Amino acid sequence: MGGAKELLKYGLFAATILLAPYLFSGSYLLNVLVFAGINTLLAVALNLLLGYAGQISLGHAAFFGLGAYASAILTTTYDWNPWTAMAVAALTVGALAFAIGFPVLKLKGHYLAMATLGLGIIIQIVFNEWVDMTDGPSGFSGIPNLTLGPLTFDSDRMNYYLVWIFVLGCVFFSLNLANSRIGRACRAIHDAEVAARVVGVNARLLKVQIFALSAMICALAGSLYAHVMTFIAPSSFGFTVSVELLTMVVIGGLGSIYGSFLGALLLTLLPEFLSVMHDYEIVFYGGLLMVMTIFMPDGLVRVMPALCRRLPSLRRAKEDADA
C-alpha cells in the first residue's frame, strides 16, 4: 500500500466497519449488511478484472455459484470440514478459471462479454439440471453454519464479523495489488495492450492470472454465502446477478476498490429500504447502468470529490453574479 495517507484511509475504513454494529441496534440492518459484505467481495473481485485489467466478464455470478455449490455439497453430502471445503472450493474454481482463462481472454470487448455470458449460462444450466448433485431448481438446503473453536457463526452479528473480516482482508490485498508492479502492469494493459506487451508485460498470462484471482474471490464469497444462508438455489447465480455486480462496479467507479464497496453497499441497501422498489428493481438497475455510463462514466467515487471541489467556486460565481 502506498504511503501513510493510504494506510490511514484503510485504518479509518476498517475501524468504521468493525464498530458499525455498535452504532445501531436491530438485527435486520445487520442481516442486510452481511449481504452487503458478500456483494462487496464480489464487486471488488469483478473490479480487479474490469477496472484494472480492463477485461469484462458477464459470467461472474457463475464463479460465485460454483463456490457456493462446492462448499454446500462438500460439507453436506460428503461431511467435509467447512474451512477445508472453502479452501478447496476457492482453489478449484481458481484453477478452473485459470484453465478456461486462456481461450476466453484471447477474445476482446464484445466477444469477451458474450463468451463469459455464455459460460455463465452453461454453468447455471448445470446447477439446474444436475439434480443428483445440486437438488436442481428447488435448491440445496441443510448447509451447516461455520464454526471456529467455541464460536458458531449462526447469528447476524457473528455472520457480520465473519463476512466483513474477509472483506477487510480482500480490500487490503486488492489495494496492495493495485499499487504493485502487477497493478501497474494491469493498468498498462487496460490503456494500451500492445504498448504494454512491447515494454515487456506478459499481457496474456497476467490477464488470465487476474481472471483466476477474481474467480477465486467470487468462489470464496460463494462459500460464505452458502454457510450464512444455509440454503442456496440456482437462481441466485444467474445472469441478473452478474448484471447487478456490473452495476455495483460501474456505480462505484471502474478501478476504485472503495468505489466497489460503495456501489455494493448502495445497491444492497437501497432495494431493502425502498420497499416499493421490488417491482421496479430491474427497471432501476437497467436505468442506473445507462445513466451512469452516459453521464458519469468515472463512477461516484471520482465524481463526488470533483463536485465538492466545484461547489465553492460555483457559489462564488453565483455571488458574483448576484452582486
Add this chain to the structure above:
Amino acid sequence: MELGTQLLQYLLSGLATGAIYALIGIGFSIIYNATGIINFAQGEFVMLGGMVTVFLLKAHHLPLWAAIPLAVLIVTLVGFLFERLAIRPLRKATPISLVIVTIGGSILLRGLAMLIWDKDTHSLPSFSGDDPITVAGATVLPQHLWILGITLVLITLNKWFFSHTISGKAMRACSCNPRAAALVGIDVRRMVLFSFVISAAMGALAGIIVAPLTMTSYDVGGMLGLKGFCAAIIGGMSSGLPTVLGGLILGVLESLGAGLISSGYKDAIAFIILLLILFLRPQGLFGKPESERV
C-alpha cells in the same frame, strides 16, 4: 415412429426455429457492421415484437393483419429512440461502455415490459390455423411454413437493400471504413441510426412470427437474443447467407440435441457451440481468418 421419420421431424422443426435465430442474428450483424457495436438489447426487440402484438390483439381487439404491422412500427420506433437516447449521447464510446449501455438498455426494456404488461406467458394465434400438414411421415404446422416463408422474403429484401440501394451501399461503406465513408459525404451517424431501425424491425418480426409456436413473455428476449448472436457468430457476423446458415445449423443441432440427448441441456448446446466457435474459429464457420489490426 421409426428413426428416419423422427430425424426428419427434428430437422423440420429445427429449420423453423433456426430461421428465427437467423433473423435475430442478421439484426445483430447489421448493427455490428455499421457501428462495431454488439447490441445486447437485440433480444428485447424480439420480445417487444411479440408482446406488443399480443397487447394490440387483446387490449385493443385489432385484427391480426393490422396488429402485426403496427407492432413492427412501434418496435422500430423503440429502436430509433434507443439509438438516440442511449448510443448517441455516449461520450467515451469504448467497447466496454457500449456493452454496459446496451445491457442496461436491455434490462430496462425488459423491466418496462414487465411493468406495462405482466409476468405471464401469452400466446398469439397461428396465422392460418393449427391443422398439421404431413410431409413424408413427419408433421409440420402451418406456422412453421409461415416462418420459413417470411424469413425467406426478409432475407431477400435485406440482400436487395444492401446491394442495390444507395442507403444500403452507404451502410456497407460505413462498415468497411467509417472515416472514409464520412469523407465521401456519407452521414455516418444517420447510417448508425438506420442500422438500429432496421435491426429493430427485423427483430420485431422474428418475435411476432415465433410467438404462435413458443408463446411469449417479458423475459423471452434474453435467450432468443443470445441464440441469434450465436447464429451471427457462426456466420462470422455477416448480414447475409452465412448467418442464415448459422441460424439453421444452430436450430437443427438444438432440435436434434433436445430430441436425442436431453431437453434439459438443450439451451446449453447453443452456448457450447458459441464458445467453440469463438475459441477455434472467431472469423465464423465459413470465413477466412483476418489478421489483427493494431
